[in-house]
Amino acid sequence: MRHDPTMGEQAQDWTRRAALGLLPTLGLAACAGTRGAEPLKFWAMSYEGDYSPMLMPAFTAATGIAVDVQSLPATASHEKLLTAQAGGAMPDVLMLYNGWVQEFATIGAIAPIPSPALVADMFPGVLDATRVQGRDFAVPWSVAPQVQFYRRDILAKAGYAAPAEDWDGWLRMGHAIKRQRPDDFVFMLLLNWPDTLITMLGQTGATMLRDHDTRGNFQTTEAKAAFAYYARIFAEGLAPKALSTEIQDPVAAFAQGYFAIWPTGPTTLLDLHRRAAEIPAERWGTARLAGPHGLGAVSGLSTSLCVSASTPRPAEAWALVRHLSSPASELRYQRLIGNLPARLSAWSSPQLRAPILAPFKEQMRLPAAAPKVIEWERIKLEIQFAAERVVRGVQTIPEALAGLDTRVDQLLAKRRALVGAGTLA
Secondary structure, eight states, X not given: OOOOGGGSHHHHHHHHHHHHHTOTTTHHHXXXXXXXXXXXXXXXXXXXXXXXXXXXXXXXXXXXXXEEEEEEOTTTHHHHHHHHHXXXXXXXXXXXXXXXXXXXXXXXXXXXXXXXXXXXXXXXHHHHXXXXXXXXXXXXXXXXXXXXXEEHHHHHHTTXXXXXXXXXXXXXXXXXXXXXXXXXXXXXXXXXXXXXHHHHHHHTTOOOEETTTTEEOOSSXXXXXXXXHHHHHHHTTSSOOOOTTTSSOHHHHHHTTSOSEEEEOTHHHHHHHHTTTTSOGGGEEEEOOOBSSSOOOBOBOOEEEEEBTTOSOHHHHHHHHHHHTSHHHHHHHHHHHOOEESBGGGGGSGGGOOGGGHHHHHHHTSBOOOOOOTTHHHHHHHHHHHHHHHHTTSSOHHHHHHHHHHHHHHHTHHHHHHHHTTSOO
């Protein structure tokens, strides 16, 4: 692992003062007394879980509080967290994808934040996604908006210095590249990752739910336009009809020119830098995603930190949240895994001034808003399944959207009953 200058004496001192500053009721003696206590439990997913242990020594040195980190597989973490809540076995601190905060707050699994100061320095759009009925239940930790990763050399041969910024231009550019490279594809849009399609739905102005978010609303002109554009990319041979299991090494595929444009998040930066021998940095760049009439809002997998409502050590748990979400910790994480800070103040650091990061910062000021219903993760899966049926020619767009509304209505039946009874706003 490369040396990280953010972990020098100055950064460690800042972290020490910040951590202790959140523990005024415990006092230094109590902090010292925790050295023999059970470690705090922290659960996180994916790269965040894998690399979180590297952020803990500074916290333990400052407070005397040990932390036991458990890294959860992303595909099974949602079920594991719900099982832990049902069984009274939640960790003290947990990472949640922002789309899950509403659900876990609604079932009483996470505690509201104790001080507005914890979220006083966040990108506003990111913070809005973690509010439930006007209360903050999570501290945004990292932001991962989608941008276009593109092959500079391949686009240049087709006459483009950078990717087009609107949908019509995207298709014209795609066909220009396809003429140059008829045996390869242009766009990488994996059928089991629906974020790009959900971005398209938002960009057309589609309101995916109606009647106080109790019914599906996919048989609209806007939703049809998004599905039609998405399906057209595949129908015209510009993207492979593939799942992530069929393209197991997208970095290698990108390096080999199998596709030229890859809408994805910032963790890809680290993958590309690590594999510079396969694809040197001068061959690729980043740009904001195209929209129907120009640049617009996009979706992405942003994450937040939460404290379990059942933790017996809330002051210590919130101290850990403050440490992990501090500018020093967020900047170190950016070096380790590529995810970008949710705190605005962290962006004044020289390490985030690289031109390759500029599209991410611009995009974070305009994140796409998702429906705030606890069923949203399951609705996203239904959108994905409907889109795949259209792309593979199993259903027409009207058939798929009608079926999607039916399935979403079924998912929202309990919510509809609660709203109808006046027990849910």
